[in-house]
Amino acid sequence: MLTTTPNLTRPDESYAALIATHEGLSEAESHALNARLILILMNHIGDHAILTDAMRLARDPKGQG
Amino acid sequence: MTALVPERYAVAFRLYPYAKSPDQDAATPVRRKVVIVGGGPIGLATALDLGRRGVPVVLLDDHEGAGLGSRALCFAKRTLEICDRLGAAGPMLDKGVQWNVGKVFHDDRLLYDFNLLPEGGHAFPAFINLQQPWFEKFLHDAIVKAQAEGAPIELRGRNRVDAVTPAADHVTLDIMTPDGPYRLETDWLIACDGARSPVRGMLGLSFDGRVFEDNFLIADVKMKADFPTERWFWFEPYFKSGDSALLHKQPDDIWRIDFQLGWNIDRAKELEPANIRKRVDAMLGPGVEYELDWCSIYTFQCRRMEKFRHGRILFAGDSAHQVSPFGARGANSGIQDVDNLAWKLTLVLDGTAPESLLDSYDRERIHGADENILNSTRATDFITPKTPVSKLFRNAVLTLAEHLPFARTVVNSGRLSVPCTYDGSALNGPDHPDMPPRTRPGSPCPDAPVAGGWLLQALGRGFTLMTINAEAPEQVTAHGLTVPRLALATTPEIAARYLGEAPGAVYLIRPDQHVAARWDRYDEAAVAAALAKALGKE
Ligand SMILES: Cc1cc2nc3c(=O)[nH]c(=O)nc-3n(C[C@H](O)[C@H](O)[C@H](O)COP(=O)(O)OP(=O)(O)OC[C@H]3O[C@@H](n4cnc5c(N)ncnc54)[C@H](O)[C@@H]3O)c2cc1C
Numbered sequence: 001m002l003t004t005t006p007n008l009t010r011p012d013e014s015y016a017a018l019i020a021t022h023e024g025l026s027e028a029e030s031h032a033l034n035a036r037l038i039l040i041l042m043n044h045i046g047d048h049a050i051l052t053d054a055m056r057l058a059r060d061p062k063g064q065g
Numbered sequence: 066m067t068a069l070v071p072e073r074y075a076v077a078f079r080l081y082p083y084a085k086s087p088d089q090d091a092a093t094p095v096r097r098k099v100v101i102v103g104g105g106p107i108g109l110a111t112a113l114d115l116g117r118r119g120v121p122v123v124l125l126d127d128h129e130g131a132g133l134g135s136r137a138l139c140f141a142k143r144t145l146e147i148c149d150r151l152g153a154a155g156p157m158l159d160k161g162v163q164w165n166v167g168k169v170f171h172d173d174r175l176l177y178d179f180n181l182l183p184e185g186g187h188a189f190p191a192f193i194n195l196q197q198p199w200f201e202k203f204l205h206d207a208i209v210k211a212q213a214e215g216a217p218i219e220l221r222g223r224n225r226v227d228a229v230t231p232a233a234d235h236v237t238l239d240i241m242t243p244d245g246p247y248r249l250e251t252d253w254l255i256a257c258d259g260a261r262s263p264v265r266g267m268l269g270l271s272f273d274g275r276v277f278e279d280n281f282l283i284a285d286v287k288m289k290a291d292f293p294t295e296r297w298f299w300f301e302p303y304f305k306s307g308d309s310a311l312l313h314k315q316p317d318d319i320w321r322i323d324f325q326l327g328w329n330i331d332r333a334k335e336l337e338p339a340n341i342r343k344r345v346d347a348m349l350g351p352g353v354e355y356e357l358d359w360c361s362i363y364t365f366q367c368r369r370m371e372k373f374r375h376g377r378i379l380f381a382g383d384s385a386h387q388v389s390p391f392g393a394r395g396a397n398s399g400i401q402d403v404d405n406l407a408w409k410l411t412l413v414l415d416g417t418a419p420e421s422l423l424d425s426y427d428r429e430r431i432h433g434a435d436e437n438i439l440n441s442t443r444a445t446d447f448i449t450p451k452t453p454v455s456k457l458f459r460n461a462v463l464t465l466a467e468h469l470p471f472a473r474t475v476v477n478s479g480r481l482s483v484p485c486t487y488d489g490s491a492l493n494g495p496d497h498p499d500m501p502p503r504t505r506p507g508s509p510c511p512d513a514p515v516a517g518g519w520l521l522q523a524l525g526r527g528f529t530l531m532t533i534n535a536e537a538p539e540q541v542t543a544h545g546l547t548v549p550r551l552a553l554a555t556t557p558e559i560a561a562r563y564l565g566e567a568p569g570a571v572y573l574i575r576p577d578q579h580v581a582a583r584w585d586r587y588d589e590a591a592v593a594a595a596l597a598k599a600l601g602k603e
Contacts, residue, residue, distance in 0.1 A: 035461035043471040 002053040069243055070127055070223045077198035080130035080205045083223035089247040097123050100238065100251035102226050102264055107382030107399040108257035109204040113151050114407035116218035117211050120414055125240060127225035131201035135283045135359045138194050138313065138321050139393035143484040143509060144400045145189040146521050153207035157200065161193030162314050167296040169476060171463040173303035177473050186558040187512040188519040191481065194315050229267045236377050253410065254378045262384035268375065274368020277389060278328040279449045281363050284341055285319050288355035298478040300463055306344035309448050319358055325449060332362050365389035365445065367438045374427040381406060386434035391444035391479035394437040401484055402430050408576035412600065417545045422601030425492050433485040440480050447477035484509040487579060494573065494582025494595030499566040510578045513558035525549055527576050528596065533559055534569035537587035543596050575599055
C-alpha cells in the first residue's frame, strides 16, 4: 500500500535538502538529477504495485491514486 | 528458364536445386497431405519435425537454398534443444561460437560487465552465435539424413507460390516453376514464407503492430583481431558511429557490428563501403585490418497476425509474428512454433486428436508471440528512446549503472530469449503446490543430467510419463496413445527442478517437452484425464 498520509520525519528539512541538492545546476542537470533520484527511490521502494500507485497519483493528484 | 522464377536474393548454400516433379505433369492437381511454403529456418524445421514423425510433407521455396546475408546470429538454448530432438544440434554446437561475458559501455566508459553464468546441469549453453545460413544448412543436412532413413520429406526449389485458394477441407495452390505453372492441392498448408508473407497477403490478412523509426546498419566484418569472445554494447558511443553499437563474434573470424543510424538517413549513401568503413574504423580504432563481409540496413518492427490458424492454413515463424532483433527472438521463437505445431498436426492427421487441438497452437503461440513482442519492444524503447523524457531516464539509468548494481538490472540492451510457459493453456492439467514453479504445467522442461545422458534426450517423441520416487506402470494406454514411463533417480538437479518439497512426483510431459500436468503420485484415471485434456479432447 502506498503511504499517502504524512510520513516525513522532518518535512521542512527534507524539502530544503531537495531544493539545495539542485543548487548551481542548469535546468538540464536538474532534470537529470531528478531522474536519478526517482530511480534510486524506486529501487528503495521496490514493490511494483506501490510504484505504479505512486505514478498514478503523481499523474492525477485529484484521483487519489 | 530462370526468368519465370527470378532470384530475389543471393543464395549462400544451394541446398535443393530445382528438379521437375511428376506433379507438374499431372492431368488434375495432385492432392498432398501437408505443404509448407518457405524454406527459411522455420519451414525447414517444420518439414524435418513432421517428416521424422512420418507425415508426408512437400516444401516449396522460390529459391534453392539459404539466403546470403546478415540476419539471425544468436541461437538460444531452447532452440538447440529442439534442434537436438530433430537431430540437427551437433554440428550447430560444433560450428557455433559460445559466449558468456557481455560488456556494456556508455560513451567511452565501461559501465559494467556481466556473465550469463548459465545454470549448470544442462546439455546446451545459454546461446551460440552462428550465421543464419549455417543454421539453415545444418537443418537441411538433418533433412537429408532423415530422408535417407525414410522420412517422407520432399523439397522443391524454384517453386514459387503465386495463388492460394482455401476450401473447407483443402487448399489449392498455384505454383510457378522454371518449367511453367502447375497446381497442387493440399489437406493442410503451413505458411513459413517470412515477414512479407505472400500467402498472408493473398488471403488479405492483416499484420499489425509497431514500426520503430530507426535504421540499423548491420556490418559483418572479417578480421583476425584478438578481441575477446564477448558481447559488447555501446550506448551513445564516443566514436560517434551511431546512437548505439554492438560488437559480437561469429564463427570464421567474422564479427557482427550493428550501428543505430537514426530515422532520416540516405540509405544508399550509408551503404557505400567508404562510409561504412568510416564508422567501423572509428569503432575498432586505428590500424585494425578487416574486410567487409556483408552489410545491409534494416528497420525493425514488432507485429503479429491476429490469428495463426485460418482453417486449413497455419502460419509459423516471421509470417505470423515479427520482432525487433534485440533479444534474438525471431528465429528462436519461430522454432518454438514448429515445436508446438508438429506434434499436434501429426496427431490430428492420424486421428488421435480432434482438429480443435490446432486451435491450441494458435492460442499458445500467440501467448509466446505477445511475450516476445513485449520484451523486444521494451528493449527497443530502451535502446532508442522516443521522447526527451524517455532519453533522460534512460541516461539516468546508465549513469547510475556504472556505480550501482541495482541500476544494471534496468539496463536493457535485449533480454535473452527464453521459451515461454503456456500459463492458462486449455491443454494444461493439474498442478501440485509443493513442486517448483518453474516446472508448472505449461512450462518447457528444464534439462538435467540423468543416468547415461540428459533428461531432454531421454524423453520420447510422444508423450512421456516421468516419475521421481513414485510407483507407476511401465506404460499407460489411453485415448489411442501408449505413453511410456521414464523413471528418474532423485539427483540434486532433478530434486531442485522437479520435486521441490514433494516426496515424489509424476509428470505428464507433452511431445514438445512442455509439462502437461503433475501429481505427487500415480493415479490412472487422473493421468488419462490429463492426457485427454492435452489432446484437446475437452
Ligand atoms: C538483422 C537481423 C538480425 C536477426 N538476428 C536474429 C537472432 O540473432 N536470433 C534470431 O532468432 N532471430 C534473428 N533475426 C530474425 C530471423 O532472421 C527471422 O526470424 C527468421 O529468418 C525467420 O525465419 P522464417 O523461416 O520464418 O522466414 P524467412 O527466413 O524469411 O524465410 C522465408 C522463406 O520463404 C520463401 N518464400 C517467400 N515467398 C515465397 C513464395 N511466394 N513461394 C515460395 N517461397 C517463398 C523465401 O524465399 C524464404 O526462403 C534477425 C533478423 C534480422 C533482420
